[in-house]
Amino acid sequence: MKAPMERDERMLLAAELVLGLLDDGERAHALELLAQDPDFAEQVRRWEAHLAPLFAGFAPREPSRDLYPDIRARLNRIDAVRTDRFGAATTDSTAARAPAAANENDAQGVAPGWRWAALGSSAAAAVLAAFLVLGPSLSGGAGAPQTNEVAPNAVAQNEQQAPQGQPAVAPRMVVAQLSGDEGTPQYVASIRQGDPVLRIRLSGDLREAPGTVPVLWVIAGDNPPEAISTFGADQTQTVDRIALKQALIDLIDSGATLAVTFEPADAKTYDAPTTPIVAKGTVSEI
Amino acid sequence: MAADDQVEVNAALARALGRLAGGDRDALHSIYENSRARLFGICYRVCNDPSAAEDVLQDVYIKVALTARYFDAARGSALAWLSTIARNSAIDWHRGQKRAGRVFDPSDDGDAQARGLKDDYWDHLELRREILGCMETLTGDQRKAIEDSFFLGLTYAELAGREDKPLGTVKSWIRRGLKRLKECLEDEGADGTR
Incomplete structure (x- = not known):
């Protein structure tokens, strides 16, 4: 069982990774944690799911040609x-x-x-x-x-x-x-x-x-x-x-x-x- | 897109992703047809460069073709999975530009109107009432900072520059907002693995 503070920090780090808020060094650390810690990976998955409805906020747009x-x-x-x-x-x-x-x-x-x-x-x-x-x-x-x-x-x-x-x-x-x-x-x-x-x-x-x-x-x-x-x-x-x-x-x-x-x-x-x-x-x- | 249409599109995309994962490269065409405007909208907004966004969109579909095996319908919709790849790819492009010395200029956003949010943004959010309700419990600063991060793919430092606020202030807005969001989602019972 992880300490409450640690859990909070990991929860925030997962959200920050999903949102793209981290600088290169912090992101590399978070990606390493993601690769090695199933609990952290699950937190990332949950934030992705929580935030997914926001994708509806991007206005659809057609490319200039058929790519x-x-x-x-x-x-x-x-x-x-x-x-x-x-x-x-x-x-x-x-x-x-x-x-x-x-x-x-x-x-x-x-x-x-x-x-x-x-x-x-x-x-x-x-x-x-x-x-x-x-x-x-x-x-x-x-x-x-x-x-x-x-x-x-x-x-x-x-x-x-x-x-x-x-x-x-x-x-x-x-x-x-x-x-x-x-x-x-x-x-x-x-x-x-x-x-x-x-x-x-x-x-x-x-x-x-x-x-x-x-x-x-x-x-x-x-x-x-x-x-x-x-x-x-x-x-x-x-x-x-x-x-x-x-x-x-x-x-x-x-x-x-x-x-x-x-x-x-x-x-x-x-x-x-x-x-x-x-x-x-x-x-x-x- | 009406909710029913979206369900149908997601079902078609999920089927096509299954075929793609099974080695049927032709399935990519229907995925492209059913998602290109959504994914290009994401690339366009995050890249803020139409030509770069088209290059990134091509990369996105190559990536989709090569990693379709990771799509798991039990974890979320096909559109969400594709959108995540598009957003991450656009953010990677943005970071690559930064590494190459092209610094994001918060004032260089002349096309901001065209890159704006859909008018019916909040209508769509009603599809997921828990996140809608929870976003509304945040302060204006918290909500705006989280939205800007999501829709523009900006780091803490870039958001601080854009808002002309100290880094600590922006970080505090977002972290408090995320904690509040998480508590709210747990209260709403939306924090399960569904």
């Missing part, structure tokens, strides 16, 4: 990148397939869907560094597919760091630098467009405590975090590969945040974070 063709074209381009390389897009794809003979010069490799997700939050140097860390050559070591059913035995595959191959044309990728509280980079995650595999590498000095395991989460907007996978099972390896379900790729496409927590290694499932987020970041296109 749907542009919207649909953007969505089609997002889907086309996947379809090109993996056949007909499906919504229940849970398995990573070995990368096809990718044509990196394919004009379809441009996925404007990423564009808006990249809100200019990443420094070009950091992204370039991330790119170099993970290496552009993604053709080797695919191994067996991995699903996103997160159970202790569903750890990500490890792979040796790819050799520093130098393709003539660098593939388009999205990269997220996951940083800790102090802004220290701790992990680098990357996904090549059209490839349903996320690669994650430790770039800082974070180490999980004995008996815990790193879990990667995706947080879309103010929705509850969803576990992507555990990773880092084999400490002799440098880059973990995690196969992504179609639905999770959708979420990452939508500009979601990636976050890492250290969860008890003996948990049966990872339904929600039970420990503080140690690093987080959003994806940007390179």
